[in-house]
Amino acid sequence: MDLAAEILWGAAAAGLAFLGILVYLAIHRRIAARGGVVPEPDPLRRLALKLAAYASVLVAVGQGWDLLYGYLTSVVGRVRLEPVRVARVDELGPGQFVYFTLPVHPDMTPGDHQCMLIRLEPEEAASLGEEFVAYSAVCTHLGCIVQYKPDQDDIYCPCHAGIFDLSGKNVSGPPPRPLPRVEIEVTEDGEVIALGWAGER
Ligand code: FES
Numbered sequence: 001m002d003l004a005a006e007i008l009w010g011a012a013a014a015g016l017a018f019l020g021i022l023v024y025l026a027i028h029r030r031i032a033a034r035g036g037v038v039p040e041p042d043p044l045r046r047l048a049l050k051l052a053a054y055a056s057v058l059v060a061v062g063q064g065w066d067l068l069y070g071y072l073t074s075v076v077g078r079v080r081l082e083p084v085r086v087a088r089v090d091e092l093g094p095g096q097f098v099y100f101t102l103p104v105h106p107d108m109t110p111g112d113h114q115c116m117l118i119r120l121e122p123e124e125a126a127s128l129g130e131e132f133v134a135y136s137a138v139c140t141h142l143g144c145i146v147q148y149k150p151d152q153d154d155i156y157c158p159c160h161a162g163i164f165d166l167s168g169k170n171v172s173g174p175p176p177r178p179l180p181r182v183e184i185e186v187t188e189d190g191e192v193i194a195l196g197w198a199g200e201r
Pocket of ligand 1: 139140141142143144157158159160161162173174175
């Protein structure tokens with residue numbers, strides 16, 4: 001789930017929790033304003049109502065914290081995202097790959113995240129239209145580290161035999177999502193630089 005969806009979901013959950021409390025209070029106030037006697041619930045019901053109210057407050061506080069944390073880590077992550085030197089072009093032959101780390105996760109929270117830079121073999125490079133590609137090396141199933149398999153033209157996860165194609169798309173096995181892609185740049189003096197997560201800069 002991306003940050004925008006999390007914010008929407010969190011705001012909706014927090015809103016519903018507050019709405020429940022407000023409706024509960026409004027009903028009691030209304031009965032009292034009409035001079036009516038608010039019926040005393042039996043002890044068990046009163047306890048259940050109290051627990052429901054506490055749970056609503058906890059949900060609202062938790063969601064509020066999630067929103068704040070997501071926002072702050074997103075801001076911090078963006079600030080910390082500097083271009084990272086990965087390798088020299090001549091250090092990596094066709095069909096080879098190298099691991100490197102980015103200082104932020106694909107959701108932009110800070111913390112080292114393992115990635116892989118692949119130099120494709122000529123036929124693969126021709127069909128994909130690029131010679132170097134880089135992805136998160138963390139499997140989207142349960143987080144094992146994936147490997148490039150040039151003999152099979154794919155990216156393989158050894159934990160549960162998950163397979164991604166060379167565009168990072170999950171094509172077989174349990175991984176539910178593609179590998180997040182890293183934007184890279186090949187400089188004129190032969191350096192491959194990682195710029196950050198594609199779509200996040
Ligand atoms: S962790 Fe990669 S397939 Fe399960």
